[in-house]
Amino acid sequence: MVTNLGSRALETLSVDAVVIGAGVVGLAVARALALAGHDVFVLEAGERFGEGVSSRNSEVIHAGIYYPKDSLKAHLCVQGRQRLYEYCEHRHVAHRKCGKWIVAVGANQMEELERIRGRAAANGVELELLGRDEACCRLPDLQISGALHSPETGIIDSHQLMLSLLADLETAGGQLICQAPVLSAVSRDGAHLLTVGGTVPCQLEARYVVNSAGLEAIPLATRWQGYPQSLCPTPYYARGVYFSYNGDHPFRELIYPLPEPGGLGIHLTLDLANQARFGPDVEWIERPDYTVDRARSEAFVTSVKPWWPGLNPQRLQPAYAGVRPKLSGPGEPAADFDIQGPFHHGVHGLVHLFGIESPGLTSCLSIADYVVTCIS
Numbered sequence: 337m338v339t340n341l342g343s344r345a346l347e348t349l350s351v352d353a354v355v356i357g358a359g360v361v362g363l364a365v366a367r368a369l370a371l372a373g374h375d376v377f378v379l380e381a382g383e384r385f386g387e388g389v390s391s392r393n394s395e396v397i398h399a400g401i402y403y404p405k406d407s408l409k410a411h412l413c414v415q416g417r418q419r420l421y422e423y424c425e426h427r428h429v430a431h432r433k434c435g436k437w438i439v440a441v442g443a444n445q446m447e448e449l450e451r452i453r454g455r456a457a458a459n460g461v462e463l464e465l466l467g468r469d470e471a472c473c474r475l476p477d478l479q480i481s482g483a484l485h486s487p488e489t490g491i492i493d494s495h496q497l498m499l500s501l502l503a504d505l506e507t508a509g510g511q512l513i514c515q516a517p518v519l520s521a522v523s524r525d526g527a528h529l530l531t532v533g534g535t536v537p538c539q540l541e542a543r544y545v546v547n548s549a550g551l552e553a554i555p556l557a558t559r560w561q562g563y564p565q566s567l568c569p570t571p572y573y574a575r576g577v578y579f580s581y582n583g584d585h586p587f588r589e590l591i592y593p594l595p596e597p598g599g600l601g602i603h604l605t606l607d608l609a610n611q612a613r614f615g616p617d618v619e620w621i622e623r624p625d626y627t628v629d630r631a632r633s634e635a636f637v638t639s640v641k642p643w644w645p646g647l648n649p650q651r652l653q654p655a656y657a658g659v660r661p662k663l664s665g666p667g668e669p670a671a672d673f674d675i676q677g678p679f680h681h682g683v684h685g686l687v688h689l690f691g692i693e694s695p696g697l698t699s700c701l702s703i704a705d706y707v708v709t710c711i712s
Contacts, residue, residue, distance in 0.1 A: 340560045351377050353544040354530060356518050356556065358385035360494060362548035363501040363512075368704035370508035370541055372712070374544065378510065379532060381505070381517035381552070386498045389550045390697065392626070392658030394578075394605045394616070395491035397421070397431065398695040401438075402595060403457040408673040408706075410543035414459055416495050417488065423701060427500045429493065431553040432606050436590035438463075439471070439480045441642045446482050451557055453484055462489065477586045479645050487613050489590060493608055494697060500680045501700075523562035533558030544685040544711050551624050551661045551691065557688055569674055572662040574598050576616020577628045578655040579636055585612045586646075593643060597667065599660075600694075602639040614640060614657055619667050620661070629652045639642040663691035675703070685711055 355366040358380035365549040370376045382388070390608040400414035422501040424431040440449050453463050466474065502512060514565060522529045528545045532538050547553050547560075554571040557563060587608070592600040598618035605613055614636050637649045663671035674690035681688075687710050689703070697705070 343363060348529075348539040348541055350541045350610040351375055352542065352562070353377070353546075353585070354379060354528070354540060354542040355546045355548055355552070356530075357548040357550055358382075358499070358502075358512055358514070359388055359389075359390035359548065359550050360386060360498050361390075361689065361703055362546070362550075363498055364669060364700035364704040365546050365548055365689075365707050366502050366503045366510050367508065368701075368708045369544070369546075370505050371597050372708055376505065376508075376510035377540065378505070378512045378513045378538075379516040379518055379530070379544075379556065381534070381549075383514055385502060385512060385514070386495065386654050388497065389658065389661065389693070392605075392656055393494070393694065394699060395492055395494045395607065395697070396579050396590065396605060396694075397433075397492050398698045399436075399486045399488040400459045400461050400695070401452060401456040401463065401486060403455075403459065403598070403695075404672075405455070408675065409695060409699075410459045412673070412699040412702040412706065414461065416695070416699035419701040420492070420698060421490070423500075424492065424497070427504075429497050431490055431492040431499050431606060432486040433488065433490040435485065435487045435665050436592055437475060437485070437582065438484040438592045439475070439478060440482045440592070440594065441480055442454070443481050445594055449482055449484050452594075456486075473589075477646055478591070480643055490592070491606060491608060492697070518549070518556060519559075521556070521560045521563075523560065523686055524602075526684050528686060538578070545687070546707055546711075547686075547688045548692070551659060553661065553688065553690055553692075557690075563683055563686065563688075564681050567676060569663050570665075572665045573621050573624055574660045574662050575619045575621050575625060575657055576660065577619075577632055577657045578613050578615030579633055580655040581612040581614060582651045582653055587612060593639070596608075598662070598670075602636055604640070613687075614652070615655070616658060624659045626657045626659065628657045630654050660693040661691055662693060673703075675706060675710070677707070685709055
């Protein structure tokens with residue numbers, strides 16, 4: 337149920353817990369809080385849930401390959417991947433464990449495949465390494481010098497997942513309120529006062545608040561009185577565009593090149609109807625902007641043709657763009673998730689979720705459990 341605050345809008349309302357942001361992570365966190373016995377409101381600035389980062393990605397269930405050992409991304413992705421597959425089976429959310437290939441073009445890239453394999457193994461993820469002959473036999477349409485196979489990678493209908501999380505939340509007594517942007521917040525004396533704008537302005541006082549606002553999480557934190565501003569990270573934005581591929585193709589698994597700065601490289605992903613799309617690329621921008629420049633297809637062709645010579649450039653069509661909420665900028669090492677709870681900032685009952693980009697979708701259920709632990 338999507339709730340309107342109605343005639344109570346001018347009052348200061350008290351609620352046990354508030355989650356700011358109704359993306360896949362926000363809904364998962366709200367669900368976990370509700371199942372733990374909390375009375376939960378989810379405040380979403382947009383007209384509908386899940387229209388930001390959660391609806392503008394590759395819809396991939398990641399295995400946990402690339403992330404440094406003992407990082408939050410590694411731990412929460414590996415744990416969350418298994419949780420997510422089990423949840424999808426139990427709740428009949430459309431998904432497929434299709435597997436993926438990470439491919440090397442040229443003998444000089446084989447060393448990087450070995451490094452990726454070692455990092456994955458450190459995270460408990462086993463990958464199969466194939467040399468040129470076996471890789472070309474398994475992937476005859478590609479021109480590659482070797483490949484890593486990840487059998488645990490999959491794809492998911494992210495909208496259906498969010499619908500299921502929302503249903504669980506509402507069954508547990510939680511409520512989603514759309515067109516309710518949080519304009520400012522004050523944390524004082526163990527309580528949090530949120531000023532809410534939108535169609536029905538109001539104030540909410542909560543014992544527990546989770547800032548899961550995605551691209552707006554850091555800007556909101558800069559307006560948060562009582563939260564130490566010295567802990568607020570600098571936001572960076574990386575736009576990635578996607579191009580769909582019209583017509584037939586020979587693939588049933590995902591194909592990834594080697595990672596590039598800011599992302600995992602322009603890769604081939606599939607939806608559950610086996611429609612192919614390519615992306616995302618990486619373009620550093622100053623503020624969120626979802627423009628898709630058709631001319632960027634030329635760079636896609638240049639990137640993909642070396643490993644798939646059969647690509648027909650005329651069949652690439654602009655699809656959509658996403659913006660990653662990053663905590664590291666161009667030329668800097670990739671940052672980990674920054675999940676700040678009371679242990680970090682000393683503010684009781686408050687959790688900020690910063691830099692929740694990939695593998696946030698895969699990790700949503702494990703992030704939710706982590707958040708509940710932070711404020712319990």
